[in-house]
Amino acid sequence: MPAMTAVDADTRAGGGAGAPAEAVGPLVRGVAVLRRLAGAGGTLSPGALERATGLARSTVDRITATLARMGYVRLDGRDVVLTPGVMELGNAYLAALRLPALLGARADALADELDESVSLAVPDRDGIRFIHQATRRRALSVSFRIGDLLPAERTAPGALFATEWTEEDWSRWRERRAGDPRDTAFPAVPPRPDPVPAALSDEADAVAAAFADRVRAARRDGWALDDQLIEPGLVAVSAPVHDPRTGRLVCVASVVSHTSRHPAEELPATLLPRLRTAVEAMEADLRTAPPPAPGPAPAGLATWTTASKQELGRDFVESLARGLTVLTAFGEGRSALSLTDVARATGLSRATARRALLTHEHLGLVATAAHDDRAFILTPRVLDLGFPPLSRTSLSRLAEPRLRALADRVGEAAALAVLTPDGTEVQYTAGAGTSRVLTVRIPVGARLPAAATSLGRVLLADADGPLSPELARIRTQGYALADEELESGLRSVAVPVRDRTGRAVAAVNVATHTARRTLEDCVRHLLPALHATADAIQRDLHTASRFTRVPMS
Ligand code: PHB
16 A cells, blocks of 8 residues: 555645646646535635635636536535535445445444444555444444544554555654644544644654554554544544455454443453454455446546536636546446546546546546556545535435525425324425515424325325325326415425435425416426426435435434
């Protein structure tokens, strides 16, 4: 594993230090914008982006317009905001890696069994990066996200990964520590306290010695502990997961707890045995896993970028769009791709694909495969492009801007709702009103009888078992109306939002007044916009829920 320092010089304008002559400048700058947005939690003003990247305002504007066109950001008033669409980049890495799909369920089951959080992490240079999180909903819980990067020396998995470090890896690690003693390159962890300059080298020596000790212990024991290395109270025990077919260390599974529940010194006796049993089951799963099933390559990307260029002109930076789409050529069963594979999957010319790959390699997002230096693979660093801030979203959060846009477009109130567990009521989970004098205003959290609302009817029409003739018709036509059944003067139309399995998990509607629109008008003029909104919410939901759990409320 080539270990680079986390504070690489790619974030300033231009190609940064050491960029190859063929690097695609706009791609370097676009990636810098995505990383800055992700590092800031997902939202920045163009001015703040300008300052953070050192790019000219006009460049920032063209990059964000291009990213907006790609569905990776939206422009919200004065802010640039990452959208769930950008998770397709991280999804490409996680799908190609396959470990979350193969091992995630075992991690979830262990978390249920122990009632503690369980994570899977991979090495990323001299850090560790989470690829799966089974978190507990409790008041005192750890909240690292999928894609978060932590310094190896402050974690239990890091000690296990460092058992495989070369002398070169160690010296890079020491360099990084010297250049960034407070861990500012790792926004997910609290910074170390500012050392007094005179004590700096003493402290660095102490950290290095302690880490070396922990790595030796990890090599001897085959497991590792984190006794409050990140934060007071936070403890973890970790075990390595090997691929039985290659013998290689592929990831580390950890159970995370709190000293109030499990003091660190007790973890080897309390949590470790069950962690090890789970890891044995994971390794057995890896031994018997069927070969990966390649999904369809993302078709027509080059055609799409050409059309977007024609439409948007100089506001669309085509080389950035093309470069980013190269990352989506990877996926399950497409983990190591040759230049020819990438060109074929994206529809780009070999020359364009090659320059994009070289640029990504320079940025640390792509590497050459260990077994074949003409094959390219994605690195865990792809998760830096927006995954962590979006991996804790909910359906209502991702629906809100879409509902807002719909309400503005049709001049009527729009809402999202789910069915209550007993199926008798709908509960409103998000909404956007209008500024009209007479407007429908149903607060988030409100419950209404399902059978009397358009939202409830589309959801009931998705139920298993025999349906009433009316619900059967709603199911066939794909939308439901409600005409003054709830309240006189109130008229609405609703369509379902389906999860990745096709189940209707929520519904969106537009509500109006009988004096303003006839039923026919609702169907003819509101329904198409409503469908477009539901499709957009559904697309976001499918992208976001591929590797993270998205709560429905
Ligand atoms: C985590 O999964 O959040 C975790 C794992 C190992 C650590 C710290 C945190 O050492």
